[in-house]
Amino acid sequence: MATDTTTLTTADADRLISAAHHAAGEQGVTISASVLDAGGHLLALRRDDRALLIAGETSTRKAYTALQLGTSTADLVDAVQPGGPFHTLPTALDRPLLFIAGGVPIHRNGRLVGALGIGGGTPAQDHAFATTALAELV
Template identity: 40%
Template sequence: MTSTPLARSTSAASITLAAANALIAEVQTAAQEIGFEASVAVTDAGGHLRAFQRTDATPFLASEVAVDKAWTSAAFGFATHTWNDYVADPKVAPLAGHPRLMAVGGGYPILEDGKLIGGVGISGGTAEQDQQAAEVALKALGFDLLA
């Protein structure tokens, strides 16, 4: 038996509402410059929706896709475009059936000093456009960007 006291909790960092809204604004600016309308979702580190915006011309299905991209990147801590390689592995392929898993570019974990604080998901353009808008916005606000 050890005399070290049992730790009963951990400190969980989370993206602030102000930072989530700033990220959405940066994504919308990037999307406009790239040339598409976007739905943008930001979750906290637990995958819970923190902030959301859908432009008027974005298809309604893009809303759900954006939320699921943000959830996927927060849940696993890496970008959604990398999932296609993972689900090709028969040992991981069953995860592709998870109803929220989104293996399409445009979702990134939000990292501050290497620590996961949330996820961002963009939908409305091509997977490459969504991914590009995420990268531009995360860099503009000084968040860490996974390669």
């Protein structure tokens, strides 16, 4: 049976979650990782036992932000600062966006199919764990 390369599957989500947790574990960082499909629906979430409780929420919001804007949250941090083009965006929508590094969109065959968000480490660590996990999906 041929694999549909235009969607994100639960098996893909499991691979992303495992890869992110492995990358974080190698650095001794406890995280939460969330994967959303193209519709913004949660496919998978796993929070390390000792990760901060808020990490589950931040990982999901980072993924949602990356999905809605089609770009890495690391690339959006400056855009929401005073004077930035998206300065009012964080408060303009019903569902809150989170402009902290750690969310990355997932593309397949040029199509946005979902997003991965990591919370629990520093913003730079979360972004690195997300991009490392994303590389495993290719």
